[in-house]
Amino acid sequence: MSYKPSIPKGTRDFSPDVVNKRSMIFNTIRSVYDLYGYQPLETPAMELMETLTGKYGAEGDKLLFKILNSGDFLDGTNRDDLPDITSQKLSPLIAEKGLRYDLTVPFARYVVQHRNEITLPFKRYQIQPVWRADRPQKGRYREFYQCDADVIGSTSLTNELELIQIIDAVFSRLGIKVTIRLNNRKVLMGLAEAVGLGDRFTGFTIALDKLDKVGLEAVINELRALGIHPDKEVLLISLLQSGDKPDQLISKLRELFHGSESGRLGLEEMEKLFSLLDTVTPGNAVEPDITLARGLNYYTGTIIEVVARDLQFGSLCGGGRYDDLTGIFGMPGLSGVGISFGADRIFDVMQELHLFPEGQIDGPKVLFVNFGGADELYSLKALEYLRSHGIPSEMYPEAAKLKKQIAYADARKIPYAVLAGETEREMGTYTIKNMHNSTQQSVTLDQLAELLRK
RNA sequence: GUGGUUGUAGCUCAGUCGGUUAGAGCGCCAGAUUGUGGAUCUGGAGGUCGCCGGUUCGAACCCGGUCUUCCACCCCA
Incomplete structure (x- = not known):
């Protein structure tokens, strides 16, 4: 059938x-x-x-x-x-x-x-x-x-x-x-x-x-x-x-x-x-x-x-x-x-005529990597903050291998990834990775929002 | 509506004269690398050969029908 x-x-x-x-x-x-x-x-x-x-x-x-x-x-x-x-x-x-x-x-x-x-x-x-x-x-x-x-x-x-x-x-x-x-x-x-x-x-x-x-x-x-x-x-x-x-x-x-x-x-x-x-x-x-x-x-x-x-x-x-x-x-x-x-x-x-812009036209600006447990909660809070400031963002729904999560961001053409694990959580910071040139920096939540607003 | 054309893996395409188990590249999945995508290497999954019927010992291949794609006519964005 x-x-x-x-x-x-x-x-x-x-x-x-x-x-x-x-x-x-x-x-x-x-x-x-x-x-x-x-x-x-x-x-x-x-x-x-x-x-x-x-x-x-x-x-x-x-x-x-x-x-x-x-x-x-x-x-x-x-x-x-x-x-x-x-x-x-x-x-x-x-x-x-x-x-x-x-x-x-x-x-x-x-x-x-x-x-x-x-x-x-x-x-x-x-x-x-x-x-x-x-x-x-x-x-x-x-x-x-x-x-x-x-x-x-x-x-x-x-x-x-x-x-x-x-x-x-x-x-x-x-x-x-x-x-x-x-x-x-x-x-x-x-x-x-x-x-x-x-x-x-x-x-x-x-x-x-x-x-x-x-x-x-x-x-x-x-x-x-x-x-x-x-x-x-x-x-x-x-x-x-x-x-x-x-x-x-x-x-x-x-x-x-x-x-x-x-x-x-x-x-x-x-x-x-x-x-x-x-x-x-x-x-x-x-x-x-x-x-x-x-x-x-x-x-x-x-x-x-x-x-x-x-x-x-x-x-x-x-x-x-x-x-x-x-x-x-x-x-x-x-x-x-x-x-x-x-x-x-x-x-x-x-x-x-190739008149459409390269890369993502619409969609999230940032993907939060999911490390599970308390790290997941830490990221969820930041997500809510970014969204309330009008920044389209998402978190990988499960604590899969990091490689897999980064590859997902790449496939979705999401320009930034945020890594917030045990180290970041203890320091109250976020590691943001620029997917285009692979550079990373450690920032506060406000700095993160500021950076992504551009 | 009339005439023609196309269809093989997710994508692009090979496939000899009709002959045994249908292939490649890319992509996908896993590993090499337990907090890092794109490069490389190794392994793996994935097929009703558009569909139905016919010819044949045997059909991806030949024949008929049908669906789809694209082309010309007609017309139109």
């Missing part, structure tokens, strides 16, 4: 060392969110299926984890129909709940449900796991953490600015050099119209988005298949190839968009945002990228994506503006803009 223990595909255990490193990332993001005045929110891991379905497109619906109803899950079905029922029809009858797919939709649900309690504009952050039944790959998991911040109830572009400042601050603090790419869905619409693909918008953006992956030729081929106007190909190519500065690109686009209302609006927004950015001068590069089109399902204005400069990896953070997310829950006309950090990918990148 023994089986080999394992965990579901795409999920992971986090060992102590990893939890400490991950906490560092979460704490960094949380403290920046706090600094900018965002308020914390948590929502349930599971939502009603009706909340989740239809929000992420047909592909997204397939990636939802559904939860089988409790009790007899066939209760809600007519058993006579079961032999020829389709899975699409059966699914809602036996699974009313599902695991959340992102944090934005639960947030929209929350805003509508609590509309009378919240003051607009409402700035919230949320750091919780989400689940997607995707095929796992590197940097791609079925359970992963998102760290969202959204502002809802304000159309001002200073919100976009603030979110970009947050992104800049978080990655600077973590030591990751990034490029922040900006686009605007209205600009994309203007482009599509300008090349005669206004009615093939989705196909147009999907093709465009692949540029950095498959190259210019493949993109053009795909656009030809969509029926791009041949005269416009050259125009588009010149836009895609040039390494224009933001203002050069914008003036090119302005010419292109004189016939497109949408394009003009989008361009105005982009210009305004870049001029706002000029006043704050972020440390990381912020670039316009007219090929950026991801996460398009509900974005209507600004689109944001962040990638690491020193490493080819998926995006570390994404976001954008959505004009009417709460409309589907019965509260129209509320505009929001938000971002989401992918903590798991940030972890992977930091690991690969």
